[in-house]
Amino acid sequence: MTALTLPMEIPSAADPAAVAAAGGSEVAALVERARLGDPAAFAAVVAQFEKRTFHFVLGMVGNSHDAEDITQETFVKTWQALRRYRPQHSFCTWLFTIARRTALNHLRARRPTEELKDHDISVEENPGDTTADRDDASAIWATARRLPPDQYDALRLCYGEGFAVKEVARIMNSNSIRVRVLLHRARRRMAEWLKPESPEPRTAPRS
């Protein structure tokens, strides 16, 4: 078995929006090469989406050990099924669909063993951010994790990953109307929880 090396010119995907906007054609070219069986091109795809996928899965399953396994399984499934991918759809949407289904299968098979620890999540830092800003951001997404699972997934995909409502619906195997309702409820609930006098929200477990 030969170890694969990553091309050095492939950037990592620190900013999801930037990758979605600027890297679309680049990703499409890499995916096309990978479809033809080029492992180096797929290695570059992994480099681009690994971090986002890992964090999305981590938010779903709640512990980093399971998230690693699920992220690995997601990319292996993606590689194996790459010839079924239709380029007229976004690759990222397809990848996240696989990731979410893999995570849901995992959750059905095994209940979460451990609560998400604060140290599992680090906030992406912007140079201009103050400590107070980072605490605020950390608090807002920590609160979001207490939403019912579908609402959290919709919120994370729409606001965290920058997917359009239609794409979120595709990833969640749902329809746009339901996703809009999920987002509406999630925002409304978040606004209530984030009021200074609001009570501590209860965590909604994934079933």
Add this chain to the structure above:
Amino acid sequence: MIKCHFLRFRIGAALDAGRPLSGRLESHLDHCPECAAWCHTQRALAGRLRQTVPMAEAPPFLQERILRTIGNSRPQPEVSSWMWWAGAVAAAAVVAVLAIPMSQGGRQNGLADTGPEKNLLSSDVLLASTSPHFSSGNSWLQSAVAIDQPLRREFTLLKEDGLNTLRALKAGFVPSIVLPEKD
């Protein structure tokens, strides 16, 4: 109040999509202080959610682990839906054709008494069902014969070649396997 409820949903949809509010929504906000306050809160919340996305660091070994698992394999070949269905129907038909004579005890074709030949035939037909030449659900009988020819044995499945098996079974036809004599 009902109007406010629906308009708030539309305001939220606009915030989710990151697009500006329509003139109708803006004019409602001008006249409804409650909805204006609600919109202000929701807009601030949407902005905060977008501004700072928490991102966990993936472990450094994960990427290598993924690539090592993939190894030198290649993406699996695509199976088109019509091929899948044709294969499934053909396999089901072959299994049905084989199962019925076996359950009949081979009385009608006399093949059950021959022992090894019956087993050979069963395995050959199943082999045909998984062969790449075995592509059409309607011509499976011809395909089965064709696949068997390289094995230098000939047999006929059903006396009417090309008969649709499902149709035959539905009509109560009991298929039989006949092993012709070799030349």
